[in-house]
Amino acid sequence: MTSSLTSSQRQLIPAPGPTELEISNLHGNKNIAFSLGGLGGFNNYLAGSLVAAIEQGVEPEFMSCSSGGIMWTAEYIRTLDKNEFVNTAARIDHLRGLAQKAADSTDLLPPELKPLNQAILGLTGLPGIFEPAQAAKIRALFQCPSPELLANPYSMTAWANDMADRLMPAKTSRPTRPPQEYKEIAALLNTSKIGVAFNAFDPGTGEELLFINAVAARWLDVKKIRSGHSAGNARVKFYGINDVAVEAALRLFAYGFNWKVYDPNIKRQRVLVDGAYHRQMILSELHEFETIYSVRPLNQRFTDRMPSNQLETLDLQTELWFNGSYAAQVNAIDSMNKVIGANPGISMNGRPMHKVKVKPIEIKTSLGYFDYFIETMEVYEEGRREASHAFR
Secondary structure, X not given: OOOOOOOOOOEOOEOOOOOOXXXXXXXXXXXXXXXXXXXXXXXXXXXXXXXXXXXXXXXXXXEEEEOOHHHHHHHHHHOOOOOOOOOHHHHHHHHHHHHHHHHHHHOOOOHHHHHHHHHHHHHHOEOXXXXXXXXXXXXXXXXXXXXXXXXXXXOHHHHHHHHHHHHOOOOOEEEOOOHHHHXXXXXXXXXXXXXXXXXXXXXXXXXEEEEEOHHHHHHHOOOOHHHOEOOXXXXXXXXXXXXXXXXXXXXXXXXXXXXXXXXXXXXXXXXXXXXXXXXXXXXXXXXXXXXXXXXXXXXXXXXXXXXXXXXXXXXXXXXXXXXXXXXXXXHHXXXXXXXXXXXXXXXXXXXXXXXXXXXXXXXXXXXXXXXXXXXXXXXXXXXXXXXXXXXX
């Protein structure tokens, strides 16, 4: 079941203003932030890392996340409820149980049959997440000629585009998460004592939308945050968290680009997609923290053999795509650290600046093209192992 709201009813909300809480009263270990990067079917790596954090007693004051990392952030926050989870073991059991459920629904065949496993998921979809959009494909075949073709009936390009729209429509899947799930995730993130930020992207404007809760607003200290404008980056806009924001941040390319939301800040509609396509890791905004643990089911280097076929080339291309924005942010933090090191006592806007440590928790296992969207408990255990090592 998908959302039945019309585009006029799907509306973003303004960002909350900074609270009056002092930083010393905020939740968790002082000066620690987590950044979780969602990616296809490798999100069990994030689950294992969060379990390691619980085991090691490492609790952040801020969590940024993208794509599937949003769900794991919400579930981690859920386990902080002392009434529902009475001890550490209960928290760990909850997260591990969800990881096992994800593996059971996607890891259907032995490792040597990975291509067939992926083919099955392509035909059936992921339970509770998406399914093939067969009706949309049939409608595309018999749709009216495109406006481009009607305006240019003698254009070969217009004919080619119209044929591609019919035979290879952008929409190949439809989301099946129930509307209540988006609302529940939004409620968990908004009531959290941990600052939370996640993103979506507007391809039409080139703007990234950063959705934040009230605690995050205090940490980010953005003077114009109520008007939705970032003081540091004109292409990053701040908004509050609601069910529409969560749904927007989980919109895969495969869902097509006809889903729109109304933005009250600009008084018009936007087409939004999953923010991980644009920036998988949200790091730049976390400069207030001394240590950022960046949990990524990727590696900065290509751990498999160099490509010798087109599928392996697509795998390399995907990893380069996601690593680009990550490397840029880490390099910017490194450059600022050098400036701070050369200028002890430097401050900005009356606030002292400090060096920031980015500690990556990166997957070591080589995961290829036929692994996407397949969750496994092996990946969960690797996330737990790598994170335990980093926290120690």
